[in-house]
Amino acid sequence: MQETAEKIFEILQDYHCDSPETDHRMSIEHIIEWANQFGDDAKFVLTELLYFLPQIYISKSRAIELLEKRLVELQAFYKYSSMQEFINNTHFIDTQKPEKSQNEILSILKEILDKRYGVNYNLLIDQPKKHYIYFDDVLATGGTIYKDLKNWFSESTNLDDILSKQKTIAISLFCYHKLGFDNIEWGLMKAFDDRIKNFLLLRSDYVIENQLKPKWIAEKQKLNCIYPIEKQPKEILEYLASLEGENTSIAPFRPATLPIKEIFFSSPDSRVRFENIVLEKGLELIKKIKKADPDPRKRPLGDTVRSHRTLGTGTLFFTWRNISNTCPVIFWWDVPGHEWIPLFCLRNRGNN
Secondary structure, eight states: HHHHHHHHHHHHHTTTTTTTOOOSSSOOHHHHHGGGGGGGGHHHHHHHHHHHHHHHEEEEHHHHHHHEEEEEEHHHHTOOHHHHHHHHHEEEEEOSSTTTTTHHHHHHHHHHHHHHHHGGGGGGTTOOOSSEEEEEEEEEOOOOHHHHHHHHSSSHHHHHHHHHHSSSEEEEEEEEHHHHHHHHHHHHHHHHHGGGTTTEEEEEHHHHHHHHOOOHHHTTTTOOOOOSSOOOHHHHHHHHOOOOOOSSSSSSSTTHHHHTOSSSSSSSHHHHHHHHHHHHHHHHTTTOOOOSSSTTTTTTTTTTTTTBBSSOOOOOOOESSSSSSTGGGTTOOOOSSSSSOOOOOOOOOOOO
16 A cells, blocks of 8 residues: 555645645655545555546646646637737636635746746736636536626626627636536526527636436546446435435436446446445545534535535546545545545635
């Protein structure tokens, strides 16, 4: 287990590298301590985590590479001969609170522009713009991005300008859930105009494929997330039945026949075992909440839309700066008295 933990640490060593105040500094010892909480399954959990972790972790150095690549890609897409000309006509939408991911990503982008291209973004802010880009790290349920874009389309003449092609709008992400983006797209179309779908440009480095309907799409999905099968212990099924979410259109379980070809986990059996461990341990943690009015979005497999009657979003994607609360709680739960050590310490966010 020591060797496996060492390999995991090689991948995660820069987690919270910009946050010296973190409560649980990433280390080999910390990784082993976290794994030991799974008892006899500790070695398996680490081995399986190491199998898929290289696909789903974005280090800070990798983020810088991807963001510069995105700038170059968008410059070419919008047909500008130089980065200076592109940025002269481009505005980065900045709506999130200072401590959130968007602010950090925009800071990196501005540094890239300054150091690599000699472009001072801040000096160009007041110039008229044609292209508007919303940068963020992860789109899971899509709630934050939907709210921000809905507000943006409601401002001034933005909607009319997009539909008349006087402006463009793009979303740039490290990762997004297919189902989450589809919900955003549908919501904006219903709130404003069906034509929005034709103008909303999406660019991402990684896609979580978790769409179970219709069947012909489901059969092509990787399901590269935690999405357990229905064969579960009684307490799991009772917990699901107790949820008050009225929306049952999102299936809480995946068919045992999907994915058709397993390429994310090390094997179909390992997927089932890992998902069940994460789900059962996650439910143990959720049941420790003693508040009279617990947050209905908090589920064993991570925060989700409160109206969905599911076990959680099940996100498996991490970056150097933080972990999404839509990831299974076993990765980030850190509540005094709950006797659980998270693998990833949280920043700027409560737990329960």
